[in-house]
Amino acid sequence: MAAVQLSGIYKRYGDTQVVHGIDLHIDDGEFVVLVGPSGCGKSTLMRMVAGLEEISGGELTIGGTRANSLPPQQRNISMVFQSYALYPHLSVYDNIAFGPRIRKEASTSFKPRIEAAAKMLNLSGYLDRLPRALSGGQRQRVAMGRAVVREPSLFLFDEPLSNLDAKLRVQMRTEIKALHQRLKNTVIYVTHDQIEAMTMADRIVVMNAGRIEQIGRPLELYDRPANLFVASFLGSPSMNFSAGEVVSAPAGVALKLGDGVQIPLPGAAVTPGAKVTLGVRPEHIETSTEGIPMDVEVIEPTGAETHLYGKIGGAAWCVTTRQRASIEPGQRVTVRFPEQHMHLFDTESGSRLG
Numbered sequence: 001m002a003a004v005q006l007s008g009i010y011k012r013y014g015d016t017q018v019v020h021g022i023d024l025h026i027d028d029g030e031f032v033v034l035v036g037p038s039g040c041g042k043s044t045l046m047r048m049v050a051g052l053e054e055i056s057g058g059e060l061t062i063g064g065t066r067a068n069s070l071p072p073q074q075r076n077i078s079m080v081f082q083s084y085a086l087y088p089h090l091s092v093y094d095n096i097a098f099g100p101r102i103r104k105e106a107s108t109s110f111k112p113r114i115e116a117a118a119k120m121l122n123l124s125g126y127l128d129r130l131p132r133a134l135s136g137g138q139r140q141r142v143a144m145g146r147a148v149v150r151e152p153s154l155f156l157f158d159e160p161l162s163n164l165d166a167k168l169r170v171q172m173r174t175e176i177k178a179l180h181q182r183l184k185n186t187v188i189y190v191t192h193d194q195i196e197a198m199t200m201a202d203r204i205v206v207m208n209a210g211r212i213e214q215i216g217r218p219l220e221l222y223d224r225p226a227n228l229f230v231a232s233f234l235g236s237p238s239m240n241f242s243a244g245e246v247v248s249a250p251a252g253v254a255l256k257l258g259d260g261v262q263i264p265l266p267g268a269a270v271t272p273g274a275k276v277t278l279g280v281r282p283e284h285i286e287t288s289t290e291g292i293p294m295d296v297e298v299i300e301p302t303g304a305e306t307h308l309y310g311k312i313g314g315a316a317w318c319v320t321t322r323q324r325a326s327i328e329p330g331q332r333v334t335v336r337f338p339e340q341h342m343h344l345f346d347t348e349s350g351s352r353l354g
C-alpha cells in the first residue's frame with residue numbers, strides 16, 4: 001500500500017515546459033482520476049510517477065520514499081495502458097505469468113495468484129486461449145490480470161477503456177471500480193472522459209495546460225466548480241453560460257445579458273458594473289409560466305429526458321426536462337433559474353464568485 005506525494009513537479013522537453021509545478025497528495029488506497037482535455041499533461045504526469053519519464057523538477061514520494069530517481073521496477077507499480085500490450089503468441093495464462101517469470105518467481109508461488117486473479121476477472125475458462133480469440137473486454141481483463149498478479153501498492157491506468165465500445169466501457173468501468181473496492185490499492189487513473197472521472201473517482205484532479213484547475217470529490221466539483229474551465233468540462237450536456245454586466249435593480253442587483261434580458265441576482269456579492277458570467281446546468285433550469293424567454297430551436301428526446309436547445313441572452317442554451325412536453329421547434333418557452341443553482345464567475349479571470 002502506498003500514499004503518493006507530488007510536490008512542485010514539473011516537466012520540460014527541451015525549452016518547452018508542459019507540466020507546471022503540480023502539488024498533489026494521494027492517500028493510501030485512494031482512487032484518484034486525472035482528467036482534462038487531450039494534451040493537458042495527464043499522461044506525462046502519470047509516466048513521471050511510473051518512472052517512464054524523467055522528472056525535470058520537484059519531488060515525488062511513493063509510500064514515503066523519495067522516488068524521483070528510482071527505476072520503474074523498484075517503484076512497486078503496475079500500469080495498464082490503452083493498448084493492452086499482450087503478447088499475441090502467448091496464452092492468457094502465459095501473458096499473466098510473464099512478469100513473475102521474468103522476475104524468476106517459482107511457479108508454485110505465482111500460480112495460485114494467477115488463478116485467483118483469473119477467477120476475480122472472469123477469465124478462468126480462457127487461460128489456454130490466445131489473445132486473438134478473446135473479445136476486447138476480455139483482452140482488457142487480461143491486461144488487468146497481469147497488473148493484479150504483481151500485487152502492486154500502486155496501480156496506474158492510462159486511458160484503459162478508450163479502445164472499447166460504449167457498452168463495454170460502461171461495464172469495464174464498473175469492473176475496475178469493483179476491483180478497487182476488493183483490493184483497496186492506491187489508483188491513479190488517467191482519462192479525458194469526464195463521465196469516467198465522475199463515476200469512478202474518490203477524488204478528481206481536473207487538469208488544463210499542464211496545471212491543476214481543481215481537486216475534489218466528484219459531486220463537489222460538479223456542484224461548486226472553482227472556475228469556468230471546470231464548470232464547462234464536467235457535465236453533459238455541459239453547463240450553460242451567458243456573460244453580461246451587473247446593473248442595479250429594484251430588488252438589489254441583476255445581470256444584464258447581451259440581448260437586454262435582466263436576470264435578478266438576489267443575494268449575490270457583486271457590484272454594478274462588474275462583468276460577470278452566469279452558469280446554470282441544463283437539468284437545473286425549470287420551465288415556468290413566467291420568467292426568462294427562450295425560443296426553442298431544436299428538441300432532442302433521449303427517452304428518459306428531453307433536451308431543448310435555444311438562445312438565452314444571445315447565447316446558446318440547453319434546458320433538460322424530464323417531462324415529455326409537447327413543445328415544437330420555433331415555440332417560445334419561459335424558464336427560471338433556482339437561486340441555489342446559479343453559478344457566477346468573473347468573466348475575465350474565470351474564477352467563481354461567492
Ligand code: ADP
Pocket residue numbers: 013018036037038039040041042043044045
Ligand atoms: P495528455 O495525456 O493530457 O493528452 P500528454 O501528457 O501526452 O497530454 O502531453 C502533454 C504535452 O506534452 C503535449 O503538449 C504534448 O505535445 C507534449 N509532449 C508529450 N510528449 C512529448 C515529447 N516526448 N516531446 C515533446 N513534447 C511532448
